Each structure stands twice: as structure tokens, then as C-alpha cells.
Amino acid sequence: MSSENFVSNSLSRKQFQNILELFQDSDRKLGDDRNQIKIVQFEGRKLVVKSFKIPNAINRIVYRFFRKSKAERSYLNALYLKSRNLGTPEPLAYLEEIGPARFHQSYYVSEFVEHDFTFRELAADDTIKNKKEILKAFTQFIYQLHEANVYFLDNSPGNTLILISGNEYKFYLVDLNRMKFYDIPVKDRLKNFERLSPQKWMFDIMGAEYARLSQLDPEETINTMWNHVQAFQDHFQNKKKWKKRLKKIS
Known part of the structure; x- marks a missing residue:
């Protein structure tokens, strides 16, 4: 029963x-x-x-x-x-x-939160204006998240809603069931961006802004972020290849 x-x-x-x-x-x-x-x-x-x-x-x-x-x-x-x-x-x-x-x-x-687009659309839609400013504001939001000891395991492009409110940008996280709460070291903070996009230019902006907020070296921060992205993309692509092979076998 x-x-x-x-x-x-x-x-x-x-x-x-x-x-x-x-x-x-x-x-x-x-x-x-x-x-x-x-x-x-x-x-x-x-x-x-x-x-x-x-x-x-x-x-x-x-x-x-x-x-x-x-x-x-x-x-x-x-x-x-x-x-x-x-x-x-x-x-x-x-x-x-x-x-x-x-x-x-x-x-x-x-x-339901009314919003203009998600981070996925921000990365893919060339008609969206002020992308640099939005990415900097988004980075500030993630920095605040980390400062509150929140590590969002599903920090992927579809899980951030973005609302343009006058000259401000507001961000809302969804799909919240996978989070960790701890004093997040720098290496984990920079890894937390790895799922967002395979586009290098975005990490040039986000890495520089996160470095400014955290008082880190900008070049080293960008490179570390990008290395995490490349490792994630390699793993993701290899996983897709294995799934295709398994489908053929079955």
C-alpha cells in the first residue's frame, strides 16, 4: 500500500x-x-x-x-x-x-519565470545584442553563487533563464536537483563553467570577468576554464561515439 x-x-x-x-x-x-x-x-x-x-x-x-x-x-x-x-x-x-x-x-x-532566452540561445542566436555585457553579468551571477557555497552540477546552457530588465540582466537557475554546498576552491569554480559552450570567445569574456572578481590572473583563469571545456567536450564526443557503436552492435 x-x-x-x-x-x-x-x-x-x-x-x-x-x-x-x-x-x-x-x-x-x-x-x-x-x-x-x-x-x-x-x-x-x-x-x-x-x-x-x-x-x-x-x-x-x-x-x-x-x-x-x-x-x-x-x-x-x-x-x-x-x-x-x-x-x-x-x-x-x-x-x-x-x-x-x-x-x-x-x-x-x-x-513560471518570464524570460527572453536561455544561455543556449545566447550562444547560438546571432541576433541577440550586447552579448559581452550579458556574459559579464552572467559571470557575476555565477560568482555570487560560488560565494554562497553553491556548486551547480547541472550548469548547462539550457538551465539558465535570462531576462532583460531595462539596462539590467537577470538570471534564473532551473533543474536544481543536483547541487553541492561547500567552500568551493578556485579549481572547482573554474571547472563549473565547462558545460556551457564549446565557443572559445565566450570564455575569453567570462574568464576575464571571473578573474577580475576573484583577483586572479586573467590569462591563467581563461586558459584553465578553456582546458576544462576541452576536456569535457572530448569526453562528451567520445561518449557519443561509444553510444553509436553500441547501437550498431545491438
């Missing part, structure tokens, strides 16, 4: 159930992810609902007894970011469906 663990800072259990019903009916999907992410309209608010994929057999036991679920971590990490004035959509609630010996499924609900 299964039970539910429901935690919320603003929604009742009945409201959450109504949101889940809207989620099932919604065809407004966000991204192409192994988890289901959809936008729903509820009581005049635009919300994002994330339904996490049911874990494999081993992780169903791990999440039941030994580790927080992805939904719970998303919620708690968002609260941590908000408490330190770091941009992320407002967390509203999460729900876990659990059995006596197994974890089943989990959901996370947050506010």
Missing part, C-alpha cells in the same frame, strides 16, 4: 491535486527531457510542473530509505537559493509517492 509525502509553502493538498490534473491534460511541454515538464495555468498563475521519471529498481530503494528524491532536492535547493537572493523560480511544493519498501514517483511545482 502506497502513501504520499506532500510538502508546500503555499499550496493546499487539494490545490496540488488540481494542478496535477491540469498537468495530465496539458500539452504545453518544456524541452525534450526524460522527465515530463509542462506549463499549467492555475488560479491566474502560470506554473511549471515537473514529473520525474520513475527510478530504476535500485534507486527506488535508495530514494525510499537513503537519499532525498529529486523533487525534494529541487524544492530545498530552490529555497536555499531564494534565501540568498539568487535567481530561481519560486518553489511552491513537491509530492512523493512512496510504498513500504519502494519509492515510486515524485512531482515538483514552481512558478
